[in-house]
Structures are given as C-alpha cells and as structure tokens.
Amino acid sequence: MRSARGVVVDASVALAAVLLEPLHSQALAVLEKSAAPGSRGLCPDVFDTECAAGIVKAVRQGRLDTGLIERTWSSVAGLPLDRHPATEIGADALQVALDHGISAYDAMYVALSLSTGLPLVTADNRLVRMLSGTGCELIPLDEITVT
Secondary structure, eight states: OSSSSOOOHHHEEEEEEEEHOOTHHHHHHHHHTTTSSOOEEEETTTTHHOOOOHHHHHHTTTTTTTGGHHHHHOOOHHHEEEEOOHHHHHHHHHHHHHHHHHHHHHHHHHHHHEEEHHOOOSHHHHHHTTTTTSSHHHHHGGOOOOO
C-alpha cells in the first residue's frame, strides 16, 4: 500500500475480509496496515450500515450461513477504523455524488478521502473508473500486493 500514514477504507474492503471473498488476503493486509502504529484507517459512519447490508445480501445469496451472522457482524464492528461523522462531510459528499454520478454512500468515502488527503481503498472497480482523473487518489483492492 502506498500511504504510510493511513487510508480511507470502504465497505467493500471490509466485506471482502470478513466474508472471505476472493480478495480477502488483500483486504486483511489493508486493514492490518491501517491499524499499525503511525497509520490510521478511516471510514464515514455509514460504513457499518453498508457492511450490514452486505452481510444481509451475502446471506440471501447463500454466500454466508445465517449461523455466522453474529460473528461476521462482530468482526465488522471490531475493525480498528475511526468512524468519521457523515454530518461533517455530507454537503461535500452530496456535491461529489452529483458531480460524478455516484451514490451518496460512495460519495461519503470520496469526500472523506478528499478532506483528509488520504487515499481511498476500494474493491469497487466501477467506482475507480468513474472517479479517474478527479483528484481523489483511489487504490483498487486488486492492486494491493500481499507479501
């Protein structure tokens, strides 16, 4: 990962880690590095709601057994990420969403990245494509090298 001082992490990264999706090793590496001394991991406080929606989707699609919901949720809730109040970045996020045709949820992560100067790590390659050339540094999860 390029940033030694921290990253903004979106829900797709956390879900890749806790649902053991194909990029889970990369997701775990990002989360571990963001928890290291001298670094930090940030996310907007909508992160937990997005992760909850992802867990429900995984159960409905048969990718997660209902007996694992509590443990999976505990894994998400215990991630060492600083939750940033959406109320502080909401106006900027709305403008980002309108300017770039992305969801308000995705725009929360982008606005947090822009306001902190930290790169945004995401498994959402569509988001990466849509924001190419906008000044927001995005790191696609599939480009993370695990050593």
